[in-house]
Amino acid sequence: MAKLYLAPMEEVTGYLFRQIIERHFGGVDTYFTPFLSPVSGRSFKTRQGREFDPSHNKGLFVVPQVLTDDADGAADMIRLLADLGYTEVNLNFGCPSGTVVKKRRGSGFLRDPEGMEEFFGKLFAQELPVPVSVKTRLGYADAQAEWPRILDIYNRHPISELIVHARVREDWYGGTPDMDAFAYAYDHCKAPLCFNGDITSVADYEALIGRFPNLNAVMIGRGAVTNPGIFREIREGREMTPAELRDFHDDLYRAYVNLWGVKDTLFKMKEVWGYLGDRFPDAERAKKHIHKCRTEAEYLAAAAELLG
Ligand SMILES: Cc1cc2nc3c(=O)[nH]c(=O)nc-3n(C[C@H](O)[C@H](O)[C@H](O)COP(=O)(O)O)c2cc1C
Structure with a gap:
C-alpha cells in the first residue's frame, strides 16, 4: 500500500x-x-x-x-x-x-x-x-x-x-x-x-x-x-460516522478557542467549513448561517444544524 x-x-x-x-x-x-x-x-x-x-x-x-x-x-x-x-x-x-x-x-x-x-x-x-x-x-x-x-x-x-x-x-x-x-x-x-x-x-x-x-x-x-x-x-475501509465527525469538530473548535479566542476561531472554522460544507450539499441555508455568524452562540447553533 x-x-x-x-x-x-x-x-x-x-x-x-x-x-x-x-x-x-x-x-x-x-x-x-x-x-x-x-x-x-x-x-x-x-x-x-x-x-x-x-x-x-x-x-x-x-x-x-x-x-x-x-x-x-x-x-x-x-x-x-x-x-x-x-x-x-x-x-x-x-x-x-x-x-x-x-x-x-x-x-x-x-x-x-x-x-x-x-x-x-x-x-x-x-x-x-x-x-x-x-x-x-x-x-x-x-x-x-x-x-x-x-x-x-x-x-x-x-x-x-x-x-x-x-x-x-x-x-x-x-x-x-x-x-x-x-x-x-x-x-x-x-x-x-x-x-x-x-x-x-x-x-x-x-x-x-x-x-x-x-x-x-x-x-x-x-x-x-x-x-x-x-x-x-x-x-x-471504515467510514467516518456522523457522531465521529461531530466529536472531531467539537474538539477542533474547543482547541482553537483555547488558543485564539472566539473571534479568530470563527474565522478559522469558516475556512474549515469551506471544505467540510461539501459533505452537506443540501444544506445551503445552514452553511450560510455558518458564514454569516458573528458570535459563538450563532456559530454553535449553525454547526449543530449541520452536525446534529
Ligand atoms: C488553503 C490552501 C492552503 C495551501 N497551503 C499550502 C502550503 O502551505 N504548502 C504547500 O505546499 N501547498 C499548499 N497548498 C496546496 C495543497 O497542499 C495541495 O497541493 C493542493 O490543495 C492539491 O491537493 P488536494 O486536491 O488534495 O487538496 C494549499 C492549498 C490550499 C487550498
Missing part, C-alpha cells in the same frame, strides 16, 4: 488540526506543515515557533515545509529544524500565490530552470543533516513544454522524495490534474514519487493506484478537510 500524507494547507492544517486528526482517526503516515519562509538569523517568528515547537508535534511524523529561493537560507532552516529533532524537510515549489511567485518562490521558481539548477547545486553542495524532499507543480503555464526539463533538474539532485501536485501554476486549484504529465514522472522520476491532487474518496485512491501501482505515497489536502476520516477509510 502507498503511504498516506496529509497535505500542507496554510491556515487550515496547523498543529492543532493535525493533532486532532491523529487523535480521532489516524491513518496518516506523514503530516506536512504549511510553509515557513526563512527569517534572518536562526530563529522563528512567534507563530512559526508554535508550529515547529517539537512538543506540538510529538507522536506524529511531521515534515516541516520551507519556501525560499535562497539556498543558504534553506540550508540554515534545514539545520535549525534538524536541531529541533525533525528528520526530513520539504521544499515548496508549488505555491501559486501572486506575492510568492513575484519573488521567484513556490511555483514562481519553475519559470527559472537555470535558477533552480543553481539553487539545488548550491544547496546539495553543503552537508545537510537530514533528507530533503520537494513538493512541486508540473510547471508554470504549460506542463507539456516545461515538465520534462523541470523533472530532469530534480533527477540530477539527491532529493529524497518528489511530491507532485499534478497541475501547473496557472491552473491554481481549478480544472483536473494532468494525469498524462504525471505518468511521465511515474516513468522517469528517480526519487520515490508521491501523487497529489483531487483525491477525495477511496474510489479515487484505488483508481490512482490501479494506474500507478508502484507509487511511494499519496498526499491528500482538501479531501481530508471535507472528510477527516479519509485516511482511516482508505486503510481500513
Whole structure:
C-alpha cells in the first residue's frame, strides 16, 4: 500500500488540526506543515515557533515545509529544524500565490530552470543533516513544454522524495490534474514519487493506484478537510460516522478557542467549513448561517444544524 500524507494547507492544517486528526482517526503516515519562509538569523517568528515547537508535534511524523529561493537560507532552516529533532524537510515549489511567485518562490521558481539548477547545486553542495524532499507543480503555464526539463533538474539532485501536485501554476486549484504529465514522472522520476491532487474518496485512491501501482505515497489536502476520516477509510475501509465527525469538530473548535479566542476561531472554522460544507450539499441555508455568524452562540447553533 502507498503511504498516506496529509497535505500542507496554510491556515487550515496547523498543529492543532493535525493533532486532532491523529487523535480521532489516524491513518496518516506523514503530516506536512504549511510553509515557513526563512527569517534572518536562526530563529522563528512567534507563530512559526508554535508550529515547529517539537512538543506540538510529538507522536506524529511531521515534515516541516520551507519556501525560499535562497539556498543558504534553506540550508540554515534545514539545520535549525534538524536541531529541533525533525528528520526530513520539504521544499515548496508549488505555491501559486501572486506575492510568492513575484519573488521567484513556490511555483514562481519553475519559470527559472537555470535558477533552480543553481539553487539545488548550491544547496546539495553543503552537508545537510537530514533528507530533503520537494513538493512541486508540473510547471508554470504549460506542463507539456516545461515538465520534462523541470523533472530532469530534480533527477540530477539527491532529493529524497518528489511530491507532485499534478497541475501547473496557472491552473491554481481549478480544472483536473494532468494525469498524462504525471505518468511521465511515474516513468522517469528517480526519487520515490508521491501523487497529489483531487483525491477525495477511496474510489479515487484505488483508481490512482490501479494506474500507478508502484507509487511511494499519496498526499491528500482538501479531501481530508471535507472528510477527516479519509485516511482511516482508505486503510481500513471504515467510514467516518456522523457522531465521529461531530466529536472531531467539537474538539477542533474547543482547541482553537483555547488558543485564539472566539473571534479568530470563527474565522478559522469558516475556512474549515469551506471544505467540510461539501459533505452537506443540501444544506445551503445552514452553511450560510455558518458564514454569516458573528458570535459563538450563532456559530454553535449553525454547526449543530449541520452536525446534529
Ligand atoms: C488553503 C490552501 C492552503 C495551501 N497551503 C499550502 C502550503 O502551505 N504548502 C504547500 O505546499 N501547498 C499548499 N497548498 C496546496 C495543497 O497542499 C495541495 O497541493 C493542493 O490543495 C492539491 O491537493 P488536494 O486536491 O488534495 O487538496 C494549499 C492549498 C490550499 C487550498
